[in-house]
Amino acid sequence: MNARRKQLYLAHVMTEGSIGETDATYDDDVVDMTPPEAAEYIASLLSSLRLVAAKSQFRLLADLISVAEEEARFHCQEA
Secondary structure (H helix, E strand, O other): OOOHHHHHHHHHHHHHHHHHOOOOOOHHHHHHHOOHHHHHHHHHHHHHHHHHHHHHOOOHHHHHHHHHHHHHHHHHHOO
């Protein structure tokens, strides 16, 4: 259970300024994504998180994640 929290936390704190070329903890595929690719990746993460929130009966959180997922999917279509 602790490993999952660490992975979610790392995804949360990953910002452009925190990613260095020599930082071995981040995947180069994530850093080199185009905006539509990043949007698709984010949408897939949000979809998984929405299910976790819904199964945990966090209805408001699941709804908010759903809105963010829709926004990410909208950006997937921009090319």
